[in-house]
Every structure is written in C-alpha cells, then in structure tokens.
Amino acid sequence: MLKIMLSFILCSAFAFGASTASTTEIPDLTMTWIGFASLIIFVVGYYFVAAEEKYEIDKAKPALFIGTFIFILIAIYYAMNGLDMNLVHTQAQHLILEIAEIFFFLFVAMTYIESLIHMNVFDRLKYNLISKGFTYRRLFWATGFIAFFLSPIADNLTTALILSTVLITIEKERRDFLVPGAINIVVAANAGGAWSPFGDITTLMAWTAGKGTFADFLFLFPSSIIGYLVTAFLLSKVVPNEVPVFDATKEKRPELADGAKVVMGLGIFTIFCAVMSHQVLHLPAMWGMMFGLSLLKVYSYGLKRKHGKDHFNIFHSIAKIENNTLMFFFGILAAVGGLYFLGWLALAAVVYDPAVLGPTLSNIGVGFLSAIVDNIPVMSAVLKASPEMGLDQWMLVTLAAGIGGSMISFGSAAGVGVMGKLHGIYTFGSHMKYAWTIVLGYFVSISVWYVQYQILGIGH
Structure with missing residues (x-):
C-alpha cells in the first residue's frame, strides 16, 4: 500500500524540483515523525476528496486543510529542531509562484464563462440545439464533438468549462443525460487537447521543451479521436433517446446582450495571448490571461457608459466563479x-525511469498515474527526468498523460472544472461507474499509436 501511495504522490511533483535550488541542502525528513505525519495527513485528506459524494463534503475543504496544515507542521518542525528557516520561506515562495500560474489562469477563464452566461450566450446555444429537435443522445454527440474540436484551439480546461455550462443549461435534472454527458465532455476535451501543441498544458510543456515540432503532435490525431469515439459510443448507449421538452410557443429565442460577440472575441484573443505569452515571450501563460481580463474590464467600462451600470458588471461575474475549484x-x-x-x-523517482520497465510500458503507466492526481505534474516529472527516448516515445507519453487524466474525475484540470460546474451531479462516484469505458478507450488509443508508429512507421 505504501508503494502505491508513493507512486501516487510522485506524480504530483509539479516540477517543484526545478525551482528549489538553494545554497543550503534540503534535509531528508521522510523517516522522521513529520515525514510520516504529513504522509498520513495527505492520504487521509485525499480519501475525503475522493469520497466527496459519500460524506457530502466539498472537495475543496479537505484539500485546503491538508495543503496548509502540512506546511505549518513542517515550519514547526524546522523551528523545534533549529533547522534553517530560510529554506521553509524559500520553498513556500516557490510554491506560491507555481500555484499562482494555475490559480489565475482558472480565475480568468471562469470570469469569461460567467460573463458569457450573463450575456445569454449559452442560453442561445442551448436554444439552437434543442429547437432543432435533437434527442438527448444527439445532444450528447453534439457537445462531445464540439469539445473535441474546440479544445485544440482553446485548451481542454476552458473547453470543458464552456461545454459543461451548456450541458447544465440544456437539462438540470436528468442524471441519465448529465452524468454521461459530463464524462463525454471531459474525455473529448482531454483527447482533443492531446493532438495540439497548445490544446493541453501537458502538450504545451512537451512542445516548448523541444520534444517534438508543431507538426509532430498533429500525428496523434488518429489515436486521440479513435480512442474518444470508442468511449463516446459506449457512453451513448446509456443516454436516453428522448427529445427534451420544448414548446416553441413558450420558449422564446434568447437574445444576446449588447457586447456579447465582442466578449466572445475577447475570450478567444485572451487564449491567444496566453499561448503567445508562454511560447513567444517566455512569460507564464496566466500573464496573457490576466492581460485578457484587463481588456474585458476596459470593455465592461465602455458598456457601462453606454448602457448603464446594470447592463454588465464584470465584478458580478467574478463573484459567481467556482471558488471551491480554485481552493x-x-x-x-x-x-x-x-x-x-x-x-x-x-x-519514488524510480517510477519515472523508463529503464525499469522499458519506455513503452513506463509511458503507458504514466497515463494511469496522471489519472490519480493530474496530468500536468506527471508530465512535469517526466520532462524533468528527461529519459533517453525517441520521438515516438515522447509522443506516446504526451498522449498518455493527456488522455489518461480522464480515467478519474479529478485526474485532469478539465475534470475538476466540470465537477465544480455540475456540483453534486458529476462526482467521483458517478464518474467511476463508467470509468471502464474510458479505460477501454485509453487502450484503444495506445493500440492505434502502436500500429501507427511501431508497425507502419508513420509520424517518426
């Protein structure tokens, strides 16, 4: 059990090692009381995160507790034993910087989504889909394909947040549609992001690390879409083939608020700024996102001057974001x-050493590790280890880390984001009921990669 947990914990390294250089060597405290206490706290806390539905406790509560409490205990241990307190201070500062990049990226993405909700964008999309007489099953496929092909352009997290919002506006009650629909969106967003250099943070990391060119990642398209289609086909069988209730005489076509199209354009430009910030300017991706937020704020001021303060208030959008996801x-x-x-x-560093199992098996295992916690830290750890691998293996580990996170609800940023949007509906328990379909799709993706790269030699 301990070995399993060590493997589990390792994949959350999140490249902290790259930022922990210090003139003083950090002492190894694993076999001390603080080492064992922190490990136990982490395991127990993560149990309550996974059992969110059982205990009716928001996942942010145990996560925030263990995150803050562990570091407080470490600081107390250092003070009690006369160790260098500057090390604690430095580590905490590096940690804050790492967290801030994700925190503010999510913050801006959620603000844009809430702004679009306020401007009736998703109500209009819902109306356009339902008014065509689509059944729940056809709506399932429509939202899935939109997620798959939008993710490579935007990113998997933003795509999942947008489409899950559409899902919950289409239907608020029927779990037989919402649960498989939410899983479908998460799988589609992660699979779609896996074949684009900036569709997922993991692919962006591999791209910027020089593990493949822009065109190299496009060769992962067959693996991504075929694996997704297998999972989506199996999930679609449990989606009702009924037409949602729609009365054209009662439901009016929602009108977009003035400025909605400009806000959509600003949202796309914000994603572009995030990619350019990271790729060209060598700034964190969140820097471009925050710049996009500043543009939205400026535009909201113009709307207020033109239409009055009640037309659009960006601070109202900020107040509605899913703070529990950020926490x-x-x-x-x-x-x-x-x-x-x-x-x-x-x-547990040996887990990432391809020499133990060989590159193919090790990289396939990376997909399962990414499902336990998150695919971003998994890819960070692999890139930090930088094993000697050919282009085909780097594409495999990128594919595995990108789509492997879908196997557990909180295994990817997209999954966590959808859990926040469909709180109490899309949960760890409801996801695991259909996890077998995702695992099957995962192995199909790996099989397609094997045929394409190892047998046919396409993509080298």
Missing part, C-alpha cells in the same frame, strides 16, 4: 509541495 487546486498543489520538500518524492 481545491491551491490545497492539493500545496500539499504535494510539502511532500516534495520533505523528501518523499525522491524515494
């Missing part, structure tokens, strides 16, 4: 940072 990310990454600081992650 969840903060808590989990803080807890993982504490375990790295203590030395637990170094003990």
Whole structure:
C-alpha cells in the first residue's frame, strides 16, 4: 500500500524540483515523525476528496486543510529542531509562484464563462440545439464533438468549462443525460487537447521543451479521436433517446446582450495571448490571461457608459466563479509541495525511469498515474527526468498523460472544472461507474499509436 501511495504522490511533483535550488541542502525528513505525519495527513485528506459524494463534503475543504496544515507542521518542525528557516520561506515562495500560474489562469477563464452566461450566450446555444429537435443522445454527440474540436484551439480546461455550462443549461435534472454527458465532455476535451501543441498544458510543456515540432503532435490525431469515439459510443448507449421538452410557443429565442460577440472575441484573443505569452515571450501563460481580463474590464467600462451600470458588471461575474475549484487546486498543489520538500518524492523517482520497465510500458503507466492526481505534474516529472527516448516515445507519453487524466474525475484540470460546474451531479462516484469505458478507450488509443508508429512507421 505504501508503494502505491508513493507512486501516487510522485506524480504530483509539479516540477517543484526545478525551482528549489538553494545554497543550503534540503534535509531528508521522510523517516522522521513529520515525514510520516504529513504522509498520513495527505492520504487521509485525499480519501475525503475522493469520497466527496459519500460524506457530502466539498472537495475543496479537505484539500485546503491538508495543503496548509502540512506546511505549518513542517515550519514547526524546522523551528523545534533549529533547522534553517530560510529554506521553509524559500520553498513556500516557490510554491506560491507555481500555484499562482494555475490559480489565475482558472480565475480568468471562469470570469469569461460567467460573463458569457450573463450575456445569454449559452442560453442561445442551448436554444439552437434543442429547437432543432435533437434527442438527448444527439445532444450528447453534439457537445462531445464540439469539445473535441474546440479544445485544440482553446485548451481542454476552458473547453470543458464552456461545454459543461451548456450541458447544465440544456437539462438540470436528468442524471441519465448529465452524468454521461459530463464524462463525454471531459474525455473529448482531454483527447482533443492531446493532438495540439497548445490544446493541453501537458502538450504545451512537451512542445516548448523541444520534444517534438508543431507538426509532430498533429500525428496523434488518429489515436486521440479513435480512442474518444470508442468511449463516446459506449457512453451513448446509456443516454436516453428522448427529445427534451420544448414548446416553441413558450420558449422564446434568447437574445444576446449588447457586447456579447465582442466578449466572445475577447475570450478567444485572451487564449491567444496566453499561448503567445508562454511560447513567444517566455512569460507564464496566466500573464496573457490576466492581460485578457484587463481588456474585458476596459470593455465592461465602455458598456457601462453606454448602457448603464446594470447592463454588465464584470465584478458580478467574478463573484459567481467556482471558488471551491480554485481552493481545491491551491490545497492539493500545496500539499504535494510539502511532500516534495520533505523528501518523499525522491524515494519514488524510480517510477519515472523508463529503464525499469522499458519506455513503452513506463509511458503507458504514466497515463494511469496522471489519472490519480493530474496530468500536468506527471508530465512535469517526466520532462524533468528527461529519459533517453525517441520521438515516438515522447509522443506516446504526451498522449498518455493527456488522455489518461480522464480515467478519474479529478485526474485532469478539465475534470475538476466540470465537477465544480455540475456540483453534486458529476462526482467521483458517478464518474467511476463508467470509468471502464474510458479505460477501454485509453487502450484503444495506445493500440492505434502502436500500429501507427511501431508497425507502419508513420509520424517518426
């Protein structure tokens, strides 16, 4: 069990090691009381995260507790034993910087989504879909394909947040549509992001690290879409083939608020700024996102002057974002940072050594590890280890990390985002009921990669 948990914890390293250089060597505290106490706290806390539905406790509560408490205990241990307190301060500062990049990226994405909700954009999309007489099953396929092909352009998290919002506006009650529909969106967004250099943070990391050119990632398209289609086909069988209730005489076509199209354009430009910030300017992706937020704020001021203060208030949109999702990310990454600081992650470094199992099996295993926590830290750890692998293996690990996170609800940023949007509906328990369909799709994707790269030699 301990070995399993060590593997589990390792994949959350999130490249903290790259930012922990210090003139003083960090002591290994794994076999001390603080080391064991922190590990136990992490395991127990994550149990309550996974059992959110059973105990009716929001996942952000245990995550935030373990994240903050572990670091407080570490600081107390350092003070009690006369160790260098500057190390604690430095580690905490590096940790804050790492968390801030994800935190503010999510913050801006959620603000744009709430703004579009306020301007009736998703109500219009819902009306356009339902008014065509689509059944729940056809709506399932429509939202899935939109997610798959939007994700490579935007990114998997933003795409999942947008489409899950559409899903909940289409139907608020029927779980037999909402649960498989939510899983479909998460799988589609992650699969779609896997074949684009900026469709997922993991692919962006591999691209910027020089593990493949822009065109190299496009060769993952067959693996991504075929694996997704297998999962979607199996999920579609449990979706009702009924037409949602729609009365054209009662439901009027929602009108977009003035400025809605400009806000949509600003949202697309914001994603572009995030990619350019990271790729060209070598700034964090969240820098471009925050710049996009500033543009939205300026535009909202213009709308207020033209239409009055009640037309659109960006601070109302900010007030409605899913703060529990942001707190969840903060808590989990803080807890993982504490375990790295203590030395637990170094003990499990062998998990990422392809020499143990060979590159193919190791990289397939990366997909399962990414499902346990998140695909971003998994890819960070692999890139940090930088094993000697050919282009085909780097594409495999990119594919595995990108789509593997779908196997568990909180295994990817997209999954966590949808859990926040469909709170109490799309949960760990409801996801695991259909997890077998995702695992099957995962192995189909790997099989397609094997035929394409190893047998046919396409993509080298």
